[in-house]
Amino acid sequence: MTMTALFPGRTPAGGDHVTDVYRYASRKGAIESVEAAAEDLGLAVREVSAAVEHLVESRLLRVDDSAGLRFVPVDPELAAASLVSSVEREIYHRRELIDQIRERIGTFQPDYIAAEASTGPRAVDYLVGSMEVRGFLKTASDACRDEVLVLQASGGVTGDLSETFLALLARGVVVRIICQHRNRGDVSTRMRMKRLTDAGAVVYTLSHIPRSAVVFDRSLVVMFGSGGEEANVARVRDHGIAQFFLDLFNHLWEMATPLEGIEFGYADVADDLQQSIAALMAKGYTDEVVARKLGMSVRSCRRHIATLMRDLDATSRFQAGVAAARSFLRNAG
Structure with a gap:
């Protein structure tokens, strides 16, 4: 097995010679010198040096002398256990950090809830910045139970939220999308749409949609900003506005054309x-x-x-x- 297989996405400097060098070390019991190993294997010294460096980094070889010139092979199971343990430690520390962040931020939650209780929840508030927007959309998606309605304008949200919609569909949530006719001719967008329709989403197209929006469970409306460098959305929790969007969506749905099959074009x-x-x-x-x-x-x-x-x-x-x-x-x- 090459180190590329051991570590997907990484290409060792020694290329496929990593396996040959490890087998040589295992057969000989040690690499006494890089030059001797290169001569025995018929490789360039730099190739063997690169392979040895990668094997040491991967815990499959260890230095066995004070001069750092002799290398002995390590049992791959022990090497894997050593690498995994370091990864597990990092995961543990990250989870610990996440818990600390949630605990610290959570101390402010009662104040926010109390303010909303005394003044009533704001009908509309605005979120700016990709991190804040993504966090809110994840929270809204996790809380959604029945239905999601999507209006996708040009350069809209389906591409960014397709994985979110797939997760909702897997939970049995109904997903209906109205996008523009242009998606019928765009190859990458059409493939994303096909994944959604295969998962159970219903997609219709229309000639023009002025603004992208998503309605969660017929009550929470998310309107996406039409411009600017930063991601921005308006979160609307007003019943009257939500009903307006539901009526608008149903009106457009009656006018739109189903996106069926996998053929491309505007026929x-x-x-x-x-x-x-x-x-x-x-x-x-x-x-x-x-x-x-x-x-x-x-x-x-x-x-x-x-x-x-x-x-x-x-x-x-x-x-x-x-x-x-x-x-x-x-x-x-």
Whole structure:
């Protein structure tokens, strides 16, 4: 076994020669000198030196003289026990540190609870910074029991929270997601979505979603910030606002299209996508603005616009937008 196998993710400087050098030491009973071992093995001295250094670090060889030139092999079981014990000690110290942090921070909890009891819980508060946001989302997910509703805007939350959603699904929590049509054409996002749907999530797509949000158990709403370098969310515990988001989600759900199968592309949502593009074109928006609002690349957006103008035999973008909007309205009527 090479040291790469013993320590995944680490490549010893001696490469595959680590195994050869350890076998040599075991067969000879010791490495009396690196130069002699290199000659016997037909290797360069630097290769044997690197392998010996790694074996000493891994407790499979130990120095057996004051000059540090003689090395004897160590039973691999003893070497493993020695390494594991040091790792276990580190884990123990980290757990001890975690307990101390929780104990110290926990002393402030009664004050926070008392303040909320006297003034009532704040309807909306804000969390800033990735550590604070991640900690809150984990707490909210752990407390969730029945249902999670997700609105994912462009550059939204599903990629960051997919593992959280998978854990919720494994516990039997219902997860429903509405994301943008662009996810149908993005390979990495589509693969993440497939993992979620395979685990039981239900995913629909829509042409445009203005803001990312998650609703836990129909009562706790988390709205994600739309910009800025730092992660930021608004935590909403107001019943009226929560009901508004539930109504909004259900309204969008009725308009959205199921994401089914594993095929890529926009075939299932072409009409909805063209209608959205036409409406934005009719307002005089540039290609770049239309693409940004629909969460797609400018190149893809321009392909859709070219198709729309060709189908409508339009000579200008504005003319195409107005004609398409009228056509869609007639068809809807």
